[in-house]
Amino acid sequence: MHKAIRELHQLENLAAKGTVIHRLPPAVKLVCTLVYVIAVAALGRYSFYVLTPFVLYPCILMALAELPYALLLKRLAIALPFALFGAVSSLIFDPHGVLAALTILLKTYLCVMAALILVATTCFTEISRTLRRMRVPKIFVVTLELTYRYIGVLLEEAHSMRTAYLLRSGTKTRNLEMMHMGSFLGQLVLRSFDRAERIYAAMKCRGY
C-alpha cells in the first residue's frame, strides 16, 4: 500500500521533468494520445501484424521523455487481468484464437502505455485545464479531477487501516487474512461513502 502511494508520487514527479516531450503544449499531447488510442482500438480483431509498427510510438516517446520503463510497466500490470480475461476467452471461443488473443494483449499494452505516457509527461492540472478549454462537459472533467485527487487519499486511508489491523493482528503476516478482507473492504467502502457525502457538501457550500 505504501508502495502504491510512493508510485503515485513518482508518476507525479515524472511529469515535472523538462524534456522535449514534457515541454510540448498539453493540448498537442492530449489530442495525439486520443487519436492514437482511437486508431489502435478501431483496428480489427486479428490485426496483430498491422499493429506492430504502433509499438514505435511508446518506445520513441519514452526514450525522448526519459521515462523509466520499469515503473510504467508496473502501472500497466493493473490493466493486465482484464486483457488476460479477454485473451483467454478468445483462445476458447475464437477460431483464430491465438491471433485474436495476441491482438487483445497488444492493443491493451499500446493504449494503456499511451495513457501512462501522457500522465507521466503532463501535469494533471494541465490535462484538466486543457480538457475544459476543449469544451469537454464540466461533469466529466470534475469527475476526473475528483477521482485523481482522491485515489491518494483513499490509498492513505486504506494504508492506515491496514497498519491498525496489523498492529493488533497478533500474527507475523504482512497481509490481511482472507477472512477479514470482507469487513476491511466494507469498512473502506463505508468510509468512502461518508467522505463522498462530506465532499459533496463542501462543493455545495461553494456554489456547485
Add this chain to the structure above:
Amino acid sequence: MLNVNNLSVSYPDGTEVLRGVSFTLKRRENAALIGANGAGKTSLLLSLSGILGISGGNADACGVALGKQTLGEYRRSIGLVFQNPDDQLFMPSIFEDIAFGPRNLGVPEAEIAPLVQRTLESLGIAHLSARSPLKLSGGEKRLCALATTLAMEPEFLLLDEPTAFLDPKARHNLAGLLNRLPQGKLIATHDLSFARLTCSRVLLLSDGEVSDRGAPTEATLSALERELVGN
C-alpha cells in the same frame, strides 16, 4: 448580522438533534461554540450552511433568509470550513481548488488568477498555489481550506474544530489570523484556551439548545470545563 431563531434540526430517523436554537452573531464578532462530542455542533454548522435541512425555526444572514428559494444568495454570505481539510480540498491543485468557488459564482475567468493570488497572499501561502493537497502538511492544508472559503468573500465564517490536526505553532498562527480576518466567525471547538485567544463570546450547545455564557474569562471557562467534565 447572522440571526438564528428557534432553529430545530432532526435526522432522517427522527432523532431531534437541535431544539429551538437561537442566537445572533454580529459582523466582526468571533463566538465560540462549545459542546460535548455528539452535542450537535457540526449539525448546527451544516444546517446554517443549508446542507442539513431544518425542521423548524428560521435563520437569516445579512437579511437573506435561509430557505430553498434563497439558498444560493444566502450561501454567498456564509463560508463553512470543514473539520478535515481533506474533505474540503477536492481539486488536484490548490489553485484550482481556490478557483472552484469563485468560478461557480460566475467570476470572469480573467479575474480568477488575481483573486486566487490575493487570497493566498493574505494568508501568507502564495508558494503553495501549484501544489497538490496530497503533499501538504496539516497546517498548510488548514490554511488552504480556509483560503477556498475566503476567496468567495463571505460575511460570516463557520469553522468546525479549526485546531484539529494542528501543532502548537500552527494553532497559534491560526489564532492570530482569525483575529485579523474581518468576517464574523462561529468557531465550534473543544479547545477552550483557543476560544479564549480568539473569541469575545462563548455559546454552549447542550441538550439541543444554545445558551450564551458571555465573555470567555478564566472563571467562565473553568466553570464550563467543570460542567463538560461532569463534576
